[in-house]
Amino acid sequence: MATTVVMEALSPTMEEGRLVEWKKQPGDAVAVGDILAEVETDKAVMELVARAAGTLLKHAVAAGTTVPVGQALAYVGAAGEVVEGGPAAQTTPAAQGAQAAANGREKAPPTPVAAAAAPPAGGRLKASPLARKIAADRGLDLQAVTGTGPEGRIVLRDVETAGARQPTAGGRQATTTAPAPSRPQVVTPALTVAPGAAFTDVPLTQIRKTISKRLAQSIGPIPTFYLTAEADMTRAAEAREGLNALGEGKVSFNDIVIKATALALRQHPACNAWWQEDRIRYWADVHVAMAVAVEDGLITPIIRHADRKTLREIGAEAKDLALRARERKLMPEEYTGGTFSVSNLGMFDIDEFTAIINPPEAGILAVGRIADQAVAHEGQLAIRKRLRLTMSCDHRVIDGATGAQFLRTLVRMLENPLGMVW
Amino acid sequence: MAVITYRDALNQAIREEMRLDPSVFLMGEEVGVYQGAYKVSRGLLDEFGPMRVVDTPITELGFAGVGVGAAMVGLRPIVEFMTWNFALLAIDQVVNTAAKMRYMSGGQISVPAVFRGPGGSALQLAAQHSQAFESWYAHIPGLKVVMPATPADAKGLLKSAIRDEDPVVFIEGEMLYNTKGEVPEGEYLTPIGVADVKRAGTDVTLICHSKTVSVALKAAEQLAADGIDAEVVDLRTIRPLDHETVLASVSKTHRAVVVEEGWSFAGVGAQVVDVIQREIFDELDSPVLRVTGADVPMPYNKHLEKASKADPPKVIAAVKRVMYLES
Numbered sequence: 001m002a003t004t005v006v007m008e009a010l011s012p013t014m015e016e017g018r019l020v021e022w023k024k025q026p027g028d029a030v031a032v033g034d035i036l037a038e039v040e041t042d043k044a045v046m047e048l049v050a051r052a053a054g055t056l057l058k059h060a061v062a063a064g065t066t067v068p069v070g071q072a073l074a075y076v077g078a079a080g081e082v083v084e085g086g087p088a089a090q091t092t093p094a095a096q097g098a099q100a101a102a103n104g105r106e107k108a109p110p111t112p113v114a115a116a117a118a119p120p121a122g123g124r125l126k127a128s129p130l131a132r133k134i135a136a137d138r139g140l141d142l143q144a145v146t147g148t149g150p151e152g153r154i155v156l157r158d159v160e161t162a163g164a165r166q167p168t169a170g171g172r173q174a175t176t177t178a179p180a181p182s183r184p185q186v187v188t189p190a191l192t193v194a195p196g197a198a199f200t201d202v203p204l205t206q207i208r209k210t211i212s213k214r215l216a217q218s219i220g221p222i223p224t225f226y227l228t229a230e231a232d233m234t235r236a237a238e239a240r241e242g243l244n245a246l247g248e249g250k251v252s253f254n255d256i257v258i259k260a261t262a263l264a265l266r267q268h269p270a271c272n273a274w275w276q277e278d279r280i281r282y283w284a285d286v287h288v289a290m291a292v293a294v295e296d297g298l299i300t301p302i303i304r305h306a307d308r309k310t311l312r313e314i315g316a317e318a319k320d321l322a323l324r325a326r327e328r329k330l331m332p333e334e335y336t337g338g339t340f341s342v343s344n345l346g347m348f349d350i351d352e353f354t355a356i357i358n359p360p361e362a363g364i365l366a367v368g369r370i371a372d373q374a375v376a377h378e379g380q381l382a383i384r385k386r387l388r389l390t391m392s393c394d395h396r397v398i399d400g401a402t403g404a405q406f407l408r409t410l411v412r413m414l415e416n417p418l419g420m421v422w
Numbered sequence: 423m424a425v426i427t428y429r430d431a432l433n434q435a436i437r438e439e440m441r442l443d444p445s446v447f448l449m450g451e452e453v454g455v456y457q458g459a460y461k462v463s464r465g466l467l468d469e470f471g472p473m474r475v476v477d478t479p480i481t482e483l484g485f486a487g488v489g490v491g492a493a494m495v496g497l498r499p500i501v502e503f504m505t506w507n508f509a510l511l512a513i514d515q516v517v518n519t520a521a522k523m524r525y526m527s528g529g530q531i532s533v534p535a536v537f538r539g540p541g542g543s544a545l546q547l548a549a550q551h552s553q554a555f556e557s558w559y560a561h562i563p564g565l566k567v568v569m570p571a572t573p574a575d576a577k578g579l580l581k582s583a584i585r586d587e588d589p590v591v592f593i594e595g596e597m598l599y600n601t602k603g604e605v606p607e608g609e610y611l612t613p614i615g616v617a618d619v620k621r622a623g624t625d626v627t628l629i630c631h632s633k634t635v636s637v638a639l640k641a642a643e644q645l646a647a648d649g650i651d652a653e654v655v656d657l658r659t660i661r662p663l664d665h666e667t668v669l670a671s672v673s674k675t676h677r678a679v680v681v682e683e684g685w686s687f688a689g690v691g692a693q694v695v696d697v698i699q700r701e702i703f704d705e706l707d708s709p710v711l712r713v714t715g716a717d718v719p720m721p722y723n724k725h726l727e728k729a730s731k732a733d734p735p736k737v738i739a740a741v742k743r744v745m746y747l748e749s
Contacts (some may be wrong), residue, residue: 148746
């Protein structure tokens with residue numbers, strides 16, 4: 001009796017996942033714990049691990065397909081066993097061979113992209129009648145269209161997507177459109193609008209869907225207000241210079257802001273809280289989430305217990321998290337459970353901005369750039385390093401005065417870095 | 423508009439037509455004194471008397487033959503079968519006599535009879551009494567097959583059937599008799615051979631008839647929650663099939679699922695799929711799928727019976743497949 005491999009919930013908010021790449025092919029032996037496939041969740045690319053041993057009999061979905069959690073992905077059972085709705089394992093090596101011979105890729109899974117770009121020898125391009133009609137009407141070259149239907153069939157949505165990217169007939173060669181097999185649906189070329197095209201349609205990735213859902217969730221129902229303050233970072237800059245001169249690991253301004261924020265939160269627990277619909281949850285520990293830009297979105301890895309860590313520890317941890325976030329290798333527990341967020345656009349020379357709250361957290365700090373400014377300092381006009389901080393507060397949790405007190409503590413801490421070790 | 427039951431809508435249709443035309447009469451088992459096994463003929467014996475509301479013996483072949491004969495000599499019989507399962511005994515009269523008479527007499531003799539009663543399954547009536555036979559009758563040249571899903575359609579279509587010059591097989595549903603719906607005031611006719619869009623949509627067409635109309639509408643409601651906008655086309659008449667409405671809808675949505683109560687093999691849906699693929703092949707973005715009753719004699723066990731029937735989850739699964747949302 002074959003075991004069904006299903007799409008598992010690999011992150012706490014995952015409702016569907018995209019099968020990026022099959023690591024086991026029909027006919028392959030599978031042991032418990034073997035990696036069957038790579039799955040893109042709403043947050044990261046994760047490994048799907050075998051829960052049963054045997055032979056992989058059949059893939060139920062092709063690479064590149066997005067399926068809801070719980071849906072069958074593949075069947076594992078005794079070699080030669082026939083599973084419902086599909087051929088037995090022994091029929092697949094031949095097909096695999098044909099595929100490998102046709103496109104010369106050593107272990108490339110039969111992704112829709114590969115199928116469309118280089119149809120198997122003796123095979124033909126599969127397209128729905130409607131897709132063929134529309135392609136003919138618009139002068140689209142079906143050879144250059146990626147099919148997302150069963151066995152790479154080109155269907156309506158594929159020609160609609162392609163229509164936006166391929167405005168003139170025969171404009172593209174199939175070979176130039178096939179991306180690397182491991183990332184079949186990365187659509188970076190589409191990010192520049194083709195000459196003459198009015199727009200470019202790019203299908204939403206899982207992470208974009210989650211971002212939109214969560215940000216809309218935020219700006220709509222969350223009554224947000226903003227507090228802005230300016231901190232004099234001259235002494236912090238001196239302190240940083242001194243620390244870095246020790247040669248024991250670099251400390252960035254962002255690390256300093258995270259540390260100071262965590263300590264200020266420790267003093268103002270009213271801001272270290274979650275809105276929970278029917279209650280407010282004030283957290284005992286301080287876990288600062290830091291926004292990190294990744295290839296097509298952002299993610300907020302967490303510096304846990306940031307108030308208890310040294311600047312050097314925070315610096316090392318932040319660097320590691322940011323790196324792995326960009327590689328999409330973060331584990332779910334590394335980006336969930338923050339109690340307050342920090343978002344920094346200073347490196348992009350942004351003076352100041354307002355950040356959108358990441359619910360259920362009640363606040364987020366938007367950090368601008370540090371700039372030399374002429375200001376009154378100790379009764380004199382002086383050039384000082386100034387930093388603008390804007391805090392977005394969920395008014396259901398944080399009142400104006402509460403947020404202002406937190407922000408004042410934070411500014412004082414930054415202006416007097418020794419306050420952090422006091 | 424008045425809200426009445428499907429049963430009362432049929433009763434109104436028969437009563438109105440009997441008042442308008444003295445050649446119309448009702449015959450069948452228990453239609454008179456007992457007022458109908460499902461009370462469709464309630465009050466008719468009192469109003470029209472035993473010459474026009476005729477209780478018959480339990481002899482389906484016999485009284486169906488009497489009905490055909492009466493129609494051949496100028497009357498307009500409404501022959502009630504207690505269910506279409508019992509009408510298997512009478513099928514020779516319906517198929518071999520009623521359906522053939524106009525052709526075999528060179529157009530001299532028509533058979534303006536209506537054969538009506540509930541078809542398909544109800545609840546736990548088991549293998550012999552849970553069968554949907556519409557595809558059997560729709561197979562026959564010379565018969566019209568009408569299957570209303572709502573009280574308004576039941577009334578308007580039964581009146582049209584009674585006035586039709588040719589034999590009409592009019593299949594109702596035991597589970598439909600108690601359903602309620604708005605019925606227009608006053609005299610109206612619903613034309614035979616015209617389907618009805620019961621719910622407009624853009625993403626997929628659900629083609630259904632009789633009891634499966636409510637199945638499709640429920641599925642459409644649940645699909646709407648997922649952002650899928652389904653159009654529901656109620657065939658209303660199986661033969662002659664309204665190609666125009668079906669093709670217009672599928673040309674718009676490019677995807678279709680046919681839902682029916684009966685078995686899959688050579689079922690009504692097979693005919694619908696044939697028309698779609700032949701007439702509008704280039705409009706299709708996916709193969710047309712069918713949701714039918716399971717290919718088994720209807721189980722008596724209530725769980726197995728439920729599992730054997732077309733239901734909203736099966737329709738939703740088929741919709742997701744034709745939309746390439748699931749494999």
